[in-house]
Amino acid sequence: MFIRNCWYVAAWSEELSGEFLTCMIINEPILIYRKSDDSLVALEDRCAHRMSPLSLGRREGDDIRCMYHGLKFSPAGQCVEIPGQEKIPSRLCIKSYPVIEQHSWIWVWLGDPELADPALIPPAHGGANDEWYLTRNHLDYDTNYMLICDNLTDFSHLGYVHTESFGSDEQWAQKAPTITQLDRGIRMSRWLSSVPPIPPLGEAAKHAVVDHWASYDFLVPGILIFYNALYPVGTALQANLEAPTEALGTPLYTHYSIQAVTPKSEATSRYLYSWGPSKSLGTEEESAIMRTILLKAFLEDQVIIEAQHKVMEIDPSRKPIAIAADKGVVMFQRTVERLIKAEQQLIPLVTTD
Ligand code: FES
Ligand SMILES: [Fe+2]
Incomplete structure (x- = not known):
């Protein structure tokens, strides 16, 4: 549905x-x-x-x-x-x-x-904008689209699925984000402290580890709008783990991604995405490097999600068991269910007389 x-x-x-x-x-x-x-x-x-x-x-x-x-x-x-x-x-x-x-x-x-x-239509940036160098791509999936949404509302997988592409740290699983319910989605924000820079480009490449502010909205039907800022280690504490302000100074690097998951059928989906650095701190060449990194990462996601889909099809009566990291997953699933229910209540009942 x-x-x-x-x-x-x-x-x-x-x-x-x-x-x-x-x-x-x-x-x-x-x-x-x-x-x-x-x-x-x-x-x-x-x-x-x-x-x-x-x-x-x-x-x-x-x-x-x-x-x-x-x-x-x-x-x-x-x-x-x-x-x-x-x-x-x-x-x-x-x-x-x-x-x-x-x-x-x-x-x-x-x-x-x-x-x-x-x-x-969610507020986002496309190709022609003054702020970001964005490269674009898409993948076609043989899965239900909610499995991709589940993946995007739980970044604990970064430290396991994306060690090769992003080189990400298990801190993504250990530190829970702050999750806020929005009218048509959720907002997830968190600081990660002393982690390898994703991506290791620009000024951030000069640091073995950085403090990483990662914040995104995930909105129905499956639109992700993601802002990232990398700072020198110590900045997260200086910000009291709150959203960064200008008082913290210029970040080492900032990057932005917009992604969309579109269900084609119950078992097939389309995943469209862009990613790139800010024009003030990055370059177009770095944007091209990020395109390669991102494709590698999203193929890693595709392998695990399509394999998960196949196993789930063996016995649909087996249901996932939620853990703490699934909070965003569950909140987004409930948002979708609430909106579907609201639509159904708008449909007039058909009578037979
Ligand atoms: S004219 Fe289109 S199917 Fe006959
Ligand atoms: Fe992923």
């Missing part, structure tokens, strides 16, 4: 380089294209006649003609032409989804179009 009333990331903007981009989001096949005025259209990729994919069809102006029996559909999803037939039944239509291009991502709203509020 998935939240419907939210913006899902379909793709990076640059993935729509050809005529059509196709994707699957919460079991719905979607076709995305640009109209002649450059605005985006997101349509159900399934002809209303006999369900041939419209992505195998032909653009005619801003309309799409299905290349099976020739029905033509407008960007609003309405059939506007049936070859050899004058009358067009009004029910001969397909879904047209609200779609927005923001932060270098294409966001699609899968729920009630009346509720598609652009303000619900």
Whole structure:
């Protein structure tokens, strides 16, 4: 079961380089294209006649003609032409989804179009921004998307899964973050003291260990907005383990990541991410190095999560047993459940009389 009333990331903007981009989001096949005025259209990729994919069809102006029996559909999803037939039944239509291009991502709203509020798109930075050098990438997973969300709401795994890529310390498991409930997600923040710098770049590379402030919001459906600042050892205590302020001076290095987990189906997901240093403390070359580190790290995640998914499928009656480190996992899962329940209560009951 998935939240419907939210913006899902379909793709990076640059993935729509050809005529059509196709994707699957919460079991719905979607076709995305640009109209002649450059605005985006997101349509159900399934002809209303006999369900041939419209992505195998032909653009005619801003309309799409299905290349099976020739029905033509407008960007609003309405059939506007049936070859050899004058009358067009009004029910001969397909879904047209609200779609927005923001932060270098294409966001699609899968729920009630009346509720598609652009303000619900999480605040983030895309490729074109003044603050960060960000490189972008994505991975396709053979798992339920909540297993990836679980991974991202519990960084205790860093000291075990990412020793090779990030060189991270077991302190990530030993020091619990402060977790705050947000309306549509959670916020996790923590200081790690005297840990190897992630990444060992810029001024931070001159220090064997640093104090690391790591803080992120994880918002539905699975959007992570992550700020990191590395300081000389001793800074965490100087800050009383509170969020850093300017009074602490300039960090050695800062970096930022935005990530999105999008469920394609119950057992497949898409994971899109960017990462990079601040323009004031890092360089574009370092951003490219970070891209390589991050891909290595996220392939490490993919191996363990897909293996976990396979084992979980053997006996679905076996349920995870929560430990203290799962606090964020459970809080986010409950947030998703609460929002799904709220949506269901909005659906009018169908009566038989
Ligand atoms: S399936 Fe599209 S026109 Fe028949
Ligand atoms: Fe990870």
